[in-house]
């Protein structure tokens with residue numbers, strides 16, 4: 066499963082993420098030799114690569130010392146300069162601010178706007194709808210001729226779930242899909258926008274502005290309306306904050322889940338004994354989904370900035386230093402997992418870091434779990450046999466990604 070061929074700087078190279086065996090070989094070597102190396106790669110601001118589960122947890126939970134502002138991701142300096150030039154020389158994007166850019170009490174107040182909505186209790190009313198959508202999208206395989214790119218189904222389902230919650234009609238979903246990929250996975254040549262990620266973001270801004278204005282005039286019971294009409298200290302959110310909220314839910318809320326669906330499907334196809342085990346005992350589904358999340362970890366990293374000088378894992382970190390939290394690395398840490406490179410659907414405990422941890426832990430984690438469980442449950446109910454029909458392809462990108470092309474051959478059960 067692992068190849069030990071890449072230098073540590075390759076963690077910044079988008080192409081590294083198209084080859085999971087090489088990525089995991091690199092991360093495993095870093096964990097067991099120098100688990101917190103200082104990486105100085107050409108065209109990148111230097112950063113500490115945090116590879117161990119325990120160190121990621123410590124940093125994320127100590128959010129006063131390790132903050133999200135001012136940097137959320139490690140991207141090429143040339144890319145950042147281009148983005149800055151495009152926004153008139155400003156370091157931050159003037160028209161957009163969201164949860165991942167905030168810290169402390171401010172972050173808490175903004176997160177509280179939707180926190181209850183995204184708890185298992187808050188989402189309970191939606192489960193029926195999510196199950197119906199899983200039925201509808203798996204049902205589409207019935208109409209195909211027994212061979213498809215599974216990514217088409219796996220991309221469309223979470224997109225519909227989240228866009229319904231944001232009040233986006235089905236006919237605009239292809240546009241939203243494109244704009245999300247052009248902002249979140251903009252390193253991949255297939256997803257590059259003319260005018261760059263910023264142009265895609267501005268197009269999304271204009272789109273959501275209209276929805277926000279409509280909901281302010283005519284509020285309803287939806288999540289979109291809760292966000293559009295939220296007030297902090299009695300004031301409606303500023304334009305850039307309300308757009309930031311829509312933007313992060315729209316972007317973080319579907320292709321992450323989709324990459325867990327495609328990557329999970331690939332793991333099942335490569336480990337048919339585990340698929341058979343799940344078919345034989347569907348009660349294992351919640352555990353199986355945790356293993357899929359650990360295995361796929363679609364968010365490849367987030368970044369923190371140290372506020373004061375400190376020591377982590379014996380290294381002297383200076384105020385202002387950047388730390389890259391490698392979620393795929395933490396989720397395969399051999400100090401936490403027995404046989405980390407074995408896909409085992411009954412793994413327990415399984416405290417993976419696919420959703421991060423601490424105050425910024427994924428807001429949509431329970432929604433994503435419901436989606437994954439409903440989808441794979443429906444798949445097992447409807448599909449008799451499924452196998453790989455070609456070479457899968459992975460997203461070229463060091464931030465968010467996974468399997469983007471997954472040709473499969475299958476037969477449906479007779480209803």
Ligand code: HEM
Pocket residue numbers: 125164165166176313314317318319321322323325358362363364367392418419420421422423424425426427428429430432433
């Ligand atoms: C398999 C699917 C998903 C994965 C792997 C994932 C992963 C993550 C990760 C790693 C973070 C950062 C956590 C940290 O800094 O500690 C995050 C944050 C976030 N996620 Fe997800 N996510 C998924 C699905 C979703 C969905 C469905 C939503 C829909 C609402 C969502 C909304 C968010 C938001 C709003 C944040 C920012 C939270 C904050 O900064 O307070 N995610 N997610």
